[in-house]
Amino acid sequence: MTESPRTVAVVAYDGMSPFHLSVPCLVLGERRGAPPRYDVQVCAEEPGSLRTNAGFGISVQHGLEAMDRADVVVLPSWHPGRDASDVLLTSIRSAHARGATVVGLCLGAFLVADSGIADGREVVTHWRYADHLRARHPELTVRADVLWSDQGDLITSAGTAASLDCCLHLVRTHHGVEFAQQVARDIVVAPHRSGSQAQYIPVPVPPDPADDVIEKAMVWARERLDQPVSLDEWAAAVALSRRTFTRQFRARTGSSGQAWLLRQRxxxxxxxxxxxxxxxxxxxxxxxxxxxxxxxxxFHSVLGTTPQRHRQEFYSSTSRT
Structure with a gap:
């Protein structure tokens, strides 16, 4: 028996970036040849024709009443200097109080913060605007050092590509790893970047992909996940010293080798x-x-569940895809 799709309300506004709006629609939208997992509805405070910052307009059919019945409310972005209306902020609060998961992507964290649903908690936003959000909401812990943060009822992320990672994380949480990997393949992005990965890693792109020794090391380790992998052995596999390998791995990924390997396992x-x-x-x-x-x-320390419960939750739904 196929489960009913979750309802998702994605909030649009006049002058927004069409890329930010497209991310949740792309990741959570219908997949060719597969039953729909989400019913995605774009809504706006004033439905109708809206401008974008890309020089073309969009037409939005639904008003904010779409948030009244949504399982997930996505706030894809916002203008940091713009005050949200009481109507929009009340709709966000009401959806959250009703039990909807609220997702603030990139500068959507400003809407999350202004609504008050994150008071005393942690939010993630784009590193360039983190100080602005801290000054506006000193009661929050504002993070600019990670890609996304999942607190169950509230998920926030950094900008652009991190929004893709965050939405894929949502799919993985709802429907399991296999389906999330299918979605990632459909839209041709990496299937998983941990939320704890650094937002901004100032590392030069190798002139030739063959020169990327850390990528080679990742491939080497993925092929041996069923075997013990010591740091010395891992470094030697790509002809680096342990110290150099550790430094280059963190510069390349924003994570330690052992933390990355644990996520792969x-x-x-x-x-x-x-x-x-x-x-x-x-x-x-x-x-x-x-x-x-x-x-x-x-499983318990990282995912907050047990292997048995994870299998009970996802095995039957996965076998139906």
Whole structure:
């Protein structure tokens, strides 16, 4: 039996960037040949013809009443110097109080903050505007050092490409790793960047992809996720010293090698739980955790759940796709 699609209200406004508006529509929209997982409705405080900052207009059919019944409300962006109307802020508060997940992408974090639903909590926004948001809302913890933050009922992200990562994370949370990977393949983006990855990494692009030793190291490690991988062995595989490898890996990814490797192992375990009937002990071995106890520990500490619960939640829905 196919589950009913979640309803998503994406808020548009006059003068917005069409790219920001397109991100949630692209990631959460219908997929060719697959049953719809989301019912995406673009809405605006004043529906009708809206301008964009790209020199063309868009037509929006739905008003803010779309937020009254939405499971997810997406605020794709905002003008930092513009005060939102009481009507819009009240709609955001009401949707959140009703139980909708509110997602603030990029400068949409300003709407999240102005609505008050994040008071005393953490929000992520584009690094260029983080100080502005801190000054406007000192009661918040404003982060500009990560791609996105998921607090269950409230998800916020950095700009542009990080918004894609954040929306893919939402798909992964709702429908599992396999379906999220299908969506990533459809739109030709990387299937997973951890929310803890740094927003801005000032590292030069190699003149030749073959010169990217860290990418080679990532491929080498992914091919050996079921095996113990020591840092010394990993560095030696790409002819680097441990110290140089550690420094270059962090510069390239914004993460330590061990943290990156743990995320890869967790993704492998999640995929096996969702798509196979392998016993938990075998899943732990195939994903490099060694034992079911280690797998349970990392599942709980990183994902806040257990392997058994994850399989119960996603295995049947995945097998229907």
């Amino acid at each position: 967790l993704d492998r375990a999640r995929l096996l739980l969702e798509t196979t009937d392998l016993p938990i002990e075998r899943v732990a071995a195939e994903s490099g955790f060694g034992s079911s106890d280690a797998l349970r520990h990392h």
